[in-house]
Amino acid sequence: MTMSKPYAITLDPGSSLANKTGTWRNERPVYVDRLPPCNATCPAGEDIQGWLFHAEGGHYEAAWRHLVRDNPFPAVMGRVCYHSCEGACNRAQLDEAVGINSVERFLGDEALKRGWRFDAPPVESEKHVLVVGAGPSGMSAAYHLRRRGHRVTVMEAGPMAGGMMRFGIPKYRLPREVLEAEVQRIVDLGVTLQLNTKVADLAQTMADGGFDAAFLAVGAHIAKRAYIPAKDSSRILDAVAVLRSMDGEDKPLLGRRVVVYGGGNTAIDVARTARRLGATEAIIVYRRTRERMPAHDFEVEEALQEGVMVKWLSTIKQAGNEANPGALTIEKMVLDDKGNPQPTGEFETLEADSLVLALGQDVDLSLLDQVSGLERRDGVVQVDPATMMTGHPGIFAGGDMVPAERNVTVAVGHGKKAARHIDAWLRGVQSAPAPKHAPASFDRLNPWYYSDAPKTLRPLLNLARRTSSFDEVQGGLTEDNALFEARRCLSCGNCFECDNCYGVCPDNAVIKLGPGKRFEFNLDYCKGCGLCAAECPCGAIEMVPEAV
């Protein structure tokens, strides 16, 4: 062999692969998954970034199936959820938050249009669970329990399912056919729904039906009252009753001048409903200022656009006087140092055909009178926040009847969490939540790689129709702009296979494993320069020191 080599050449040519430059390294890159802020804040525990990943590719059914692992009501959510996810979205620091809620609605509507169904449970269990109340929390729990193979019977006192989604949220925000279709899809999964069935004595009902566990979600339907001296002839209604009667045969008679007392979302809903019923004046009387109003600002804004008026810093002292049963006595208020309203002694009179009180709701807990071990405080049932179980083993509760923020998404989240722990309790095990990833904060991103793209806004119904009909106010996105919106997701903290690490490594020390399989580091050659971590757009690579 040596004879065949040219002059002065003594070695065979070799590849530099023999030189394992990985020995130079004092830091190594590691792929990590971090918790995106949208997921971290979602009360229903959705993997938002996970379903957006599918939606970005136009794989809407895969996206929807990923979404409904956590929440069976995407079309409802896409209309009524207050989307705290968008408030937390890192993209807001670049241009505007991703329109998560509008993409969710698109997926929900697409599922209804295409008739996508839930998969049947893989195995059937022998256990039977009672759910009391067919609102968002009860139906969510029923869905999650059924998917785990349990028999589920939902008992609902009212004539229709949906709870506050039907009796508390007006049609112009949530068309009833959308609600009914999403409830029906849960029933079709094999959930038994018994309407007009009020559970008066829980212990008795459970014993009679042979139930192994129960989830209570009866909601909060009893209107709170404020003491207002009134004449007999004054027309005073409560907000819950007004909204509930909108779903019945007889629409409430409110008159042409309607005054609503309160500052929450329900007050806004009633005032907007009154406008649609023909009221020329719908006036909200609220004792604090707009900044302190508990109602969501976009709803206040939409109400003002529709001609709803608000008297800020005002309380109602009396309804009706000798001369005029429709005259309301209003007292002006001022805010003290602590932001609490204080009376001023200044009064004025407001004419009203009816006064609607929207001062919050209480829970009817009478069904629990015979159940031992429960703790009630502040008018609600106390539960272990980790499991949603009450003081009575096997009885769980959620939604508006437990201490929490009262909205549909929180209720759905309660149902999901309770179902997981009911399932564990039925099997006699503990369900430990999976450890949470560290947060994917904005400072970990390399935003250079995201091109500028402003948010796509949903169309709003024109004002004339908004004040004359109960047509849905907010429209949906088309497929094109839903896709565009989904693609605005930054995929914070989770690899989306952009190939940056694979491309920017000067040592070819990143191995691309193919679609869906992500990447691996070839530590034989990785010198630990950190370029992959620095240039990862979504912060899914971390440099960790090598052990010396």
Add this chain to the structure above:
Amino acid sequence: MTQPVKFYQTGTFTVGNRLLAPDQRSVQASIARNNSLNSGHRACQGCGEALGARYAVDAAMRATANQLVAANATGCLEVFSTPYPETSWQLPWIHSLFGNAAAVGTGIAAALKVKARKAGQAQSPVRVIAQGGDGGTTDIGFGCLSGMFERNDDVLYICYDNEAYMNTGVQRSSATPGGARTATTMAVGGEPGAEFGQGKNVPRIAMAHEIPYVATATVADLRDLEAKVETAMGLRGARYLHILVPCPLGWGSASHDTIKLARLARETGLFPVFEAVRGEVTQVTKIRHRVPVEEYLRPQKRFAHLFGSPGQPAMLARIQAEADRNIQRYGLLAEESVA
């Protein structure tokens, strides 16, 4: 909706994009890329030149269906890739001298031409690149390079510009920017670092030869770099590609900042990225988010003497003026951000 749906989450800025059609993806995103400069080379951590060379040569390999020969000047690229008896190169590759890479390329192209004629072909399907660092290009190999240009030889010459002789210990070259500290332009005296007003702008000199194609690029914009190599390999005659490749060792920067610095060189206007055909600029890459030069200079220890107290505010202003001149000269700002 005014914007069409063709918005791919990250635009075209990342190396790959799973939502693009396969034929629209970058060479570097492909599992089947050539890795023309293989693992195991001895370049420093975070070497911009190693990265730039793989980007450029892989793109040239794809553009020529792997029918490619490379001539290499002496320099870092040659030394770190071929310590006897190993090689990192996965294509026919020859190194002769520091100053003659362009001439060697010319010779290979001439030989291929003869071979093609003898085989009865109009042109050789095998193509040639010559490559080197800024020392081998702008100083030592400059005569051969100018000759290759004026004869319009069928070679793509690629200069990997890291702005000094890094291989021999960071000495100044004619591509070293004013104010930069090197081993031969120490940060001492009244005007520390390299002198202002000296050096060569080789892309503009190449344009003066009115050759078919001249372009500049950086390792921070892969898609742009690959497109320019592909354009160049689609043409015959003398072509020149000048790629800015930050050097952590010589610039005194962190190894993970290589791409960031290349990006900032472009975004400050200090390194204009453009294409020119037969001496006329035909396309410029606009600045996306304009930043002051300080943001680019601060992370580099070779400019450390400009900062601190008292620092060198006059020199800093001079560098900013150079950036501003480039912005003016090449029209680097997008229309709307000029106002």
